[in-house]
Amino acid sequence: MSEQGEFAVSPSIGGRHREIPEASVARLPVYLRALSGLAEAGHVTVSSEGLASAAGVNSAKVRKDLSHLGSYGTRGVGYEVDELVHHISNALGLTQRWSVVLVGVGNLGHALAGYGGFATRGFRIAGLVDADPSRVGEQVAGLTVRGIDELSEVVRTGDVSIGVIATPAGAAQEVCDLLVEAGVTSILNFAPTVLQVPDGVDLRKVDLALELQILSFHENRKSGVPAAMSS
Amino acid sequence: MSEQGEFAVSPSIGGRHREIPEASVARLPVYLRALSGLAEAGHVTVSSEGLASAAGVNSAKVRKDLSHLGSYGTRGVGYEVDELVHHISNALGLTQRWSVVLVGVGNLGHALAGYGGFATRGFRIAGLVDADPSRVGEQVAGLTVRGIDELSEVVRTGDVSIGVIATPAGAAQEVCDLLVEAGVTSILNFAPTVLQVPDGVDLRKVDLALELQILSFHENRKSGVPAAMSS
DNA sequence: GCTTGTGAAACCGTTCACAGCG
DNA sequence: CGCTGTGAACGGTTTCACAAGC
Numbered sequence: 314m315s316e317q318g319e320f321a322v323s324p325s326i327g328g329r330h331r332e333i334p335e336a337s338v339a340r341l342p343v344y345l346r347a348l349s350g351l352a353e354a355g356h357v358t359v360s361s362e363g364l365a366s367a368a369g370v371n372s373a374k375v376r377k378d379l380s381h382l383g384s385y386g387t388r389g390v391g392y393e394v395d396e397l398v399h400h401i402s403n404a405l406g407l408t409q410r411w412s413v414v415l416v417g418v419g420n421l422g423h424a425l426a427g428y429g430g431f432a433t434r435g436f437r438i439a440g441l442v443d444a445d446p447s448r449v450g451e452q453v454a455g456l457t458v459r460g461i462d463e464l465s466e467v468v469r470t471g472d473v474s475i476g477v478i479a480t481p482a483g484a485a486q487e488v489c490d491l492l493v494e495a496g497v498t499s500i501l502n503f504a505p506t507v508l509q510v511p512d513g514v515d516l517r518k519v520d521l522a523l524e525l526q527i528l529s530f531h532e533n534r535k536s537g538v539p540a541a542m543s544s
Numbered sequence: 545m546s547e548q549g550e551f552a553v554s555p556s557i558g559g560r561h562r563e564i565p566e567a568s569v570a571r572l573p574v575y576l577r578a579l580s581g582l583a584e585a586g587h588v589t590v591s592s593e594g595l596a597s598a599a600g601v602n603s604a605k606v607r608k609d610l611s612h613l614g615s616y617g618t619r620g621v622g623y624e625v626d627e628l629v630h631h632i633s634n635a636l637g638l639t640q641r642w643s644v645v646l647v648g649v650g651n652l653g654h655a656l657a658g659y660g661g662f663a664t665r666g667f668r669i670a671g672l673v674d675a676d677p678s679r680v681g682e683q684v685a686g687l688t689v690r691g692i693d694e695l696s697e698v699v700r701t702g703d704v705s706i707g708v709i710a711t712p713a714g715a716a717q718e719v720c721d722l723l724v725e726a727g728v729t730s731i732l733n734f735a736p737t738v739l740q741v742p743d744g745v746d747l748r749k750v751d752l753a754l755e756l757q758i759l760s761f762h763e764n765r766k767s768g769v770p771a772a773m774s775s
Numbered sequence: 776g777c778t779t780g781t782g783a784a785a786c787c788g789t790t791c792a793c794a795g796c797g
Numbered sequence: 798c799g800c801t802g803t804g805a806a807c808g809g810t811t812t813c814a815c816a817a818g819c
Binding site: 333338339341342343345346347367368369404405406407409411413420421423424425427428430431434435436474475477498499500501505506507508509513515517519520521522523524525526527528529530531532533534535536537 | 564569570572573574576577578598599600635636637638640642644651652654655656658659661662665666667705706708729730731732736737738739740744746748750751752753754755756757758759760761762763764765766767
Binding site: 591592593603607608610611615617618619620621622623 | 780
């Protein structure tokens with residue numbers, strides 16, 4: 314992964330700085346949402362403190378995160394809301410609309426297909442695919458479910474670069490392989506299983522039961538520690 | 545390194561080892577799932593290397609994580625699958641069945657209510673609640689949807705300690721407050737908004753659009769840094 | 776031989792605290 | 798003055814590498 318060639322071009326013309334840390338990237342969408350709220354509420358500028366409390370983090374984190382995008386704040390004043398929205402959207406690549414294919418139209422797939430948050434945040438569902446022949450042809454969220462054999466075509470004609478897997482665990486790796494083969498380079502996996510992807514393909518996962526199990530751990534802690542009569 | 549040797553006397557009561565790091569806790573459910581698969585495939589023991597590849601991590605991490613639970617491996621051999629399942633389940637507090645209340649029975653709520661992974665992993669949905677009067681009384685996944693005004697009663701009679709929020713963003717904080725007031729001490733939030741909870745209440749969030757936006761960032765990176773940017 | 780368990784090192788992310796600047 | 802931007806300190810996590818032990 315040693316990226317060859319230092320960024321000798323345009324050192325400071327408001328362009329990119331060094332790589333943005335992953336932890337920062339994960340917070341940018343949260344800032345974006347918070348800024349939408351602030352804009353709607355009529356705020357023109359916002360301080361790191363103000364944005365921090367709207368985003369549920371602390372102000373030092375906000376400043377550090379935003380500093381990775383460049384210096385877009387005004388000392389003594391804060392950040393201009395609109396400008397910040399623009400810069401964050403730009404950094405996240407949200408100025409273009411990404412096309413998504415959703416595989417697996419069961420309970421969860423239905424919910425995802427109907428989830429408004431995708432469309433409003435710049436994602437277009439280019440196709441719904443399911444392996445179950447009895448589901449093919451069904452209308453879901455205004456789209457016709459297509460067969461798994463059409464996946465490759467959907468990806469190519471729809472210019473899809475992101476795949477969402479909402480199949481049962483047993484089918485997920487196979488679907489994942491098909492997605493990669495069709496040219497998808499980012500995958501969001503909702504199936505409760507570990508997926509293998511080649512280098513160059515980004516993979517993220519959302520595991521519903523896992524989250525509950527983590528909460529279970531903390532519940533157990535809370536109920537299990539008998540106040541340890543300490544000191 | 546353990547400065548005192550308290551061995552497995554009573555695995556059900558608190559007084560475990562030192563605190564397990566949060567990052568380790570988050571991987572334990574993954575190990576658990578991997579171990580289920582290994583057990584089904586007939587494996588009686590597994591090495592850290594074997595478990596690592598099944599769980600999608602590296603072996604050093606597995607050993608470090610498991611060492612926080614105690615010394616349950618055999619040098620030169622590995623870990624006994626069944627024993628490890630037991631110890632991890634115990635550490636996660638999964639030997640008891642936790643009751644969950646699900647608030648918001650829209651698209652996503654339906655999917656969550658119907659998701660088999662909860663039941664099979666030791667969680668019981670004690671109640672479904674929705675603020676929309678037209679949904680109250682509806683049967684979903686074998687349960688009757690109840691009104692938001694009954695939330696407190698559901699929590700108390702069902703011995704609920706975990707709440708899942710699957711409402712629109714605008715309603716989430718209000719629902720969250722009601723859950724806390726009713727005595728819930730862990731909350732899993734699916735609504736795309738930042739929630740405020742008092743100390744002592746654990747909060748985790750799952751944000752579907754956020755995950756896609758993170759993928760968008762990486763897609764954008766991969767598609768070559770565009771030389772031209774709008775201002 | 777083999778694999779675990781663990782100090783130590785390297786790495787990453789967060790927080791502090793203040794210089795710099797509008 | 799107030800607030801940003803950032804070096805430096807801090808704390809948590811991952812990885813290394815090897816001694817301990819079956």
